[in-house]
Amino acid sequence: MTDERRRELGTSDAPVEDELIESFDATVEEGAERLQRTLRAVVITGFFGGLEVGLGVMAYLAVLTETGNHLLAGFAFGIGFIALHLAHSELFTENFLMPVAAVVAREGTVLQLVKLWGGTLVANLVGGWFFMWLVVQAFPQWHPTLSEAAHHYVDAPFGLQSIVLAVLGGSTITLMTRMQQGTDSDPAKLVAAVAGGFLLAGLQLFHSILDSLLIFGAIQSGANLTYGQWLGWFGYTLLFNLLGGLVLVTALRLLRTKELMQSRRREARDRPERAANEQTGAGPDTDAGR
DSSP: OOHHHHHHHSSSSSSSOHHHHHHHHHHHHHHHHHHTSOHHHHHHHHHHHHHHHHHHHHHHHHHHHHHOOHHHHHHHHHHHHHHHHHHTOOOGGGGGSHHHHHHHTTSSOHHHHHHHHHHHHHHHHHHHHHHHHHHHHHOGGGHHHHHHHHHHHHTSOSSHHHHHHHHHHHHHHHHHHHHHHTOOOHHHHHHHHHHHHIIIIITTOOOTTHHHHHHHHHHHTTOSOOHHHHHHHHHHHHHHHHHIIIIIIIIHHHHHTHHHHHHHHHHHHHHHHHHHHHHHTOOHHHHHHO
């Protein structure tokens, strides 16, 4: 199908579907907004993100202790993602699509992306550690469940299975973010949150933040685990979460919107020149005459 025919099928003149244009614009604009946050805003938002995903971990532990069923507990974990969405907090792994798209579209810089990633990651872990301390003190009957859940991750040998579980963990939460960004329906966004929680927690995919909270709780409860063991697991899990989110979801989505990305980059490139023309009083005729 030609680009001209595609234009005839939609209300816009771009060679892609209208819904994709709207989703792309929303993705870039949301990513640019996140990149423009101050370090203080990044840290506070990330800290609350750690607290709120802790609600999902708390629900997960409650159901898992009572039923021993990881799939049922996975549905309960969705509470954490619902809290993240409604409270407008975020996890480090939610920032694999929108901010990267904004950087590629020249609506932000790599340095801003590093600030967002670093600040959110550290704040998530600090907030999650604090929340798990509260959970450990409040529910001592969950200590054996915490220990078993944490050992499942820390004791896993580094190999192809662990790598793939981490890749799937990163791609799953990035896809969840993409689904939420692709709709204006709040019920649909909540369904995506529950689905993402079920897949991550119910299938015990390796997720650098979610599973770190389980390990923190186990250490605080006195389980035979150390922060050194957590760090060894966390290092490779974080790396392959990044790989899964950036390659399997973000890169493919950017390729799908290649024409829109090129147009957005041209707009960003021409924006300083247009602003300078406006300040000097140059009008449209000046631009046309160049």
